Amino acid sequence: MGRIIVITSGKGGVGKTTTTANLGMALARLGRTVALMDADFGLRNLDLLLGLENRVVYTALEVLAGDCRLEQALVRDKRQPGLVLLPAAQNRNKDAITPEQMQKLANLLAEKFDYVLIDCPAGIESGFKNAIAPAQEALLVTTPEIAAVRDADRVVGLLEAHGIRKIALIVNRIRPQMVQANNMMSVTDVQEILAIPLAGLVPDDERVIISTNRGEPLVLEANLSLPGIAFTNIARRLEGEKVPLLDLDAPYNTLIGRLRRFFSR
Amino acid sequence: MSVITVVREFFERLFPRSGGSREEVKRRLQLVLAHDRTDLTPEMLEKMRQEIVEVISRYVEFDAEGMEFSLEVDQQVTALIANVPIRRVRPEVLS
Numbered sequence: 001m002g003r004i005i006v007i008t009s010g011k012g013g014v015g016k017t018t019t020t021a022n023l024g025m026a027l028a029r030l031g032r033t034v035a036l037m038d039a040d041f042g043l044r045n046l047d048l049l050l051g052l053e054n055r056v057v058y059t060a061l062e063v064l065a066g067d068c069r070l071e072q073a074l075v076r077d078k079r080q081p082g083l084v085l086l087p088a089a090q091n092r093n094k095d096a097i098t099p100e101q102m103q104k105l106a107n108l109l110a111e112k113f114d115y116v117l118i119d120c121p122a123g124i125e126s127g128f129k130n131a132i133a134p135a136q137e138a139l140l141v142t143t144p145e146i147a148a149v150r151d152a153d154r155v156v157g158l159l160e161a162h163g164i165r166k167i168a169l170i171v172n173r174i175r176p177q178m179v180q181a182n183n184m185m186s187v188t189d190v191q192e193i194l195a196i197p198l199a200g201l202v203p204d205d206e207r208v209i210i211s212t213n214r215g216e217p218l219v220l221e222a223n224l225s226l227p228g229i230a231f232t233n234i235a236r237r238l239e240g241e242k243v244p245l246l247d248l249d250a251p252y253n254t255l256i257g258r259l260r261r262f263f264s265r
Numbered sequence: 266m267s268v269i270t271v272v273r274e275f276f277e278r279l280f281p282r283s284g285g286s287r288e289e290v291k292r293r294l295q296l297v298l299a300h301d302r303t304d305l306t307p308e309m310l311e312k313m314r315q316e317i318v319e320v321i322s323r324y325v326e327f328d329a330e331g332m333e334f335s336l337e338v339d340q341q342v343t344a345l346i347a348n349v350p351i352r353r354v355r356p357e358v359l360s
Contacts, residue, residue: 146290146297153298182285189287193294 002033002110005117005238006135008159010151012122014143015172018208019231020119021049023139026219026235027115028082035074035109038088039131040121041096047087051215052077059089064101070108079220084113094126099133106134115238124158132159137166139199143173144185153194168199170234175204176248187245200234202227203248299336302343310336317347326352 007020017040024036037060038046047053058073063086070086077083086105089096102118109116120131132138138159142152152169159167171187178184185193187201205227211218218228219235226246233243305313314334321327333348 146294149294150297150301154301157302179287182287185287185290189291193291193298 002035002112002114002116003137004106004110004135005115005137005139006039006120006132006164007117007139007141008120008128008131008155009122009141009148010124010155011142011148014141014148015202015208016122016141017045017049017119018212019139019141019170019172019202019234020046020117022217022219022228022231023235023238024083024115024117025050025077025080025217026232027117027238028077028080029219029232030235030239031082032114032239033082033112034115034117035084035086035113037086037102037106037109037116037118039102039118039127041088041127041130042090042093043121044088044090046119047075047085048215049212050077050085050217052085053215056085056087059087060101060105061089061092061096063105064097070105094121094130097130099130102130103134124155128155128158132162132164135164137168138164139168139170140194140196141170141172142190142194144171144179144187144190149185149190149193156194156196167196169194169196170199170202172202173204174201174248180249198245199237200230201246201248202230202234203246295337299343303336305336310334313345314347321349323355324358325349325354328352 007016007023009016020036024034027034036046036050038044040046041060047056052075055075057075058068060073062068063070063073074084074086077085086109106116106118116134118131118135121127140152140155140159142148156167169191171190174187175184179186187198191198203226205225207218207225208227217231218225219231221228224232226248230246233246236243317334318329318332328350331348331350333346335346337344337346
């Protein structure tokens with residue numbers, strides 16, 4: 001049986017779908033078989049970030065209705081043969097599917113794939129409950145902002161209440177320069193407040209936007225960018241490898257920065 | 266004033282730091298999470314405060330003005346912190 005992991009956050013717009021797309025691709029590049037499930041019924045986007053939107057024929061709903069087989073609904077990625085997407089329905093809402101049905105689909109996928117990653121919708125209502133129902137583990141995505149961290153903390157409580165104890169944190173959109181100027185919480189600040197283990201950190205980078213424009217996850221690039229390395233590192237940690245955290249401060253180890261640290265001692 | 270202090274002050278004037286909102290956001294988060302993590306409503310908290318005051322005042326006289334009563338959070342543990350400045354122990358308790 002494969003691992004079923006939900007990628008969740010509480011707050012919207014912090015990078016859940018970007019994380020799901022990149023981790024899925026990175027795991028596939030590491031030689032694993034991966035099924036990505038879009039749990040955001042009515043507002044599906046995972047197909048776009050993967051650049052697979054033109055190849056969606058059936059969705060999870062047709063599988064459940066018996067209109068097609070599960071294999072027919074899976075969109076295979078041509079760049080990474082180990083990766084498939086089970087799309088959500090776009091013309092329906094969150095109540096079109098039940099937690100039991102999500103569980104059934106995820107379990108079927110886990111029989112065939114090493115990883116089943118579920119892209120959770122924002123919020124803590126029915127869409128969230130559907131997405132976490134089949135999961136044994138959770139990756140909690142947040143950004144170093146007050147609203148995102150507060151929502152993440154609420155989600156930790158809800159995941160634990162649901163019996164998901166294996167929760168790891170991804171701090172997204174770090175701006176090292178702002179952290180150095182004491183105008184942004186650091187990864188350690190966020191992790192200490194939420195008190196859950198760290199799966200990784202991702203710097204804020206305009207290349208993330210460019211990659212979503214193109215539908216080409218960052219981890220596919222031949223020469224990996226810093227955020228591309230960050231996502232690959234998280235995938236390697238999921239695989240049990242010990243990978244040191246990225247040092248985002250390195251480019252800002254300027255003379256002024258070093259002098260300031262020297263004098264403020 | 267030592268040489269190093271002079272250099273430091275000169276340096277700070279040359280390259281001033283920006284405001285530094287990091288500590289403020291951490292403090293605000295800690296406070297809001299302390300309340301989020303408990304299911305205590307403000308009414309329940311106030312009732313609890315009154316009842317605790319009632320019990321304490323049976324034994325001691327205290328400074329009601331200087332009393333602090335708050336929820337604080339540290340590493341997933343929420344604590345109720347009560348700071349009660351005691352004036353004196355009630356004589357009837359001692360006898």
